Amino acid sequence: MSPTQRRAGIIGYPLRHSVSPAMHQAAFDALGVGARYEAWETPYDRLSERVASLRKPDVLGANVTVPHKEAVLALLDELDAEARQLGAVNTIVNVGGRLVGHNTDGGGFLRALREDGGFDPQDRRALLLGAGGAARAVAFALAEAGARSIAIANRTPGRARALADDLAAVEVETEVLPWEAEPIGALLWYCDLVVNCTSIGMAHGPFEGVSPLAAGLIPKAVLVYDLVYNPPLTPLLEEARRAGARTLGGLPMLVYQGVASFRLWTGRQPPEDVMLAAARQALGVGA
Numbered sequence: 001m002s003p004t005q006r007r008a009g010i011i012g013y014p015l016r017h018s019v020s021p022a023m024h025q026a027a028f029d030a031l032g033v034g035a036r037y038e039a040w041e042t043p044y045d046r047l048s049e050r051v052a053s054l055r056k057p058d059v060l061g062a063n064v065t066v067p068h069k070e071a072v073l074a075l076l077d078e079l080d081a082e083a084r085q086l087g088a089v090n091t092i093v094n095v096g097g098r099l100v101g102h103n104t105d106g107g108g109f110l111r112a113l114r115e116d117g118g119f120d121p122q123d124r125r126a127l128l129l130g131a132g133g134a135a136r137a138v139a140f141a142l143a144e145a146g147a148r149s150i151a152i153a154n155r156t157p158g159r160a161r162a163l164a165d166d167l168a169a170v171e172v173e174t175e176v177l178p179w180e181a182e183p184i185g186a187l188l189w190y191c192d193l194v195v196n197c198t199s200i201g202m203a204h205g206p207f208e209g210v211s212p213l214a215a216g217l218i219p220k221a222v223l224v225y226d227l228v229y230n231p232p233l234t235p236l237l238e239e240a241r242r243a244g245a246r247t248l249g250g251l252p253m254l255v256y257q258g259v260a261s262f263r264l265w266t267g268r269q270p271p272e273d274v275m276l277a278a279a280r281q282a283l284g285v286g287a
C-alpha cells in the first residue's frame with residue numbers, strides 16, 4: 001500500500017454475497033482516487049473492535065450491512081438526522097477520527113422504485129416483509145414519499161411493532177401482521193407493493209434458495225420488490241413472475257445507495273454506469 005492510499009470497506013456477516021467491494025473499487029479506480037475497498041467480515045463479538053479501527057487516518061469510512069445496521073449506532077460519535085430517525089446506519093464516515101453515521105438505503109430504495117420500477121408510492125399501500133435495518137429505511141422512505149399505509153410482517157413480532165411505533169412520528173397508517181402465510185396472503189390483495197426486506201433468498205446465507213412468499217399468495221396487480229440482489233433473480237422474484245406480477249430486484253438500489261455513500265466519503269460524484277457494470281460483472285450477469 002502506498003503511503004497516501006486510503007481505505008474503505010464493508011462491515012457485515014456473512015459477506016460472501018456482497019458485490020460492494022467490486023462496485024466501489026471500480027468507482028475509486030475510474031476517478032483515480034487512491035483508495036482500496038475491502039470486505040471486512042465481522043461477527044457480532046468483533047463489531048466494536050472493527051468499528052474502532054475506522055478511526056485510523058487512512059480510513060475514509062465504511063458501509064454496514066446484515067446484521068449490524070442497528071447494533072453499530074451505539075459505537076459511533078455522531079448520527080445525521082436520517083440515521084437518528086431510522087435507528088439504522090449503512091454508511092460511516094471517518095471525519096478526522098470522529099465516526100459519523102448516515103443512511104443512504106432509503107434514498108437508494110426510492111430512486112430505484114421510481115426510476116427502475118416506474119412506481120410512485122404516493123397514496124399507495126405497501127407490505128414490508130422484515131423489520132431489520134433495511135426495512136426501517138424502506139418504511140420511512142415510503143412514509144415520507146406519501147404512502148397511504150404500511151403493513152409490516154416480521155419473524156420476530158416485537159421488532160415489527162417497534163418499527164410501527166417509530167413510524168407514528170411520520171403519520172402513516174401502520175399495521176403489524178403475524179409472520180404467517182394466511183394473513184400475509186389476505187392482506188396482499190389490498191396492497192400495491194410488497195417489499196422483501198429480509199435476507200431470505202440471499203446467496204451464501206442460511207436461507208439461500210428460499211422464497212418468503214409462494215406464487216399462489218401473490219396477486220398480479222402487486223409490484224414485488226426484493227431488496228436481495230444476489231442472486232439477481234431471487235426465489236421471490238421467480239415466484240412473482242410465476243404469478244404474473246411485476247418485479248424489481250435489489251441491484252439498482254445497491255448502486256444508488258452506493259453512489260450516495262461514495263459521495264459522503266469523497267465529496268465526488270462516482271460514475272454510476274461503471275458501478276453498475278462492476279456489480280453486474282461480480283454477480284456473473286455480465287456488463
Ligand code: NAP
Pocket residue numbers: 065066067068069070105108129130131132133134135154155156159196197198199200202207227228229250251253254255257
Ligand atoms: P438485518 O437488519 O439483519 O434484518 C434481517 C431481517 O431478515 C430481519 O427482519 C429478520 O427477522 C429477517 N430474517 C432473516 N432470516 C429470516 C428467516 N429465516 N425467516 C424470516 N425472517 C428472517 O438485515 P438488513 O440490513 O435489514 O438486510 C436485509 C436484506 O436486505 C439483506 O438481504 C440485504 O442484503 C438486503 N439489502 C439490500 C440492499 C440493496 O441495496 N439492494 C440494501 C440494504 C439491504 P428477525 O427480526 O426475526 O431476525
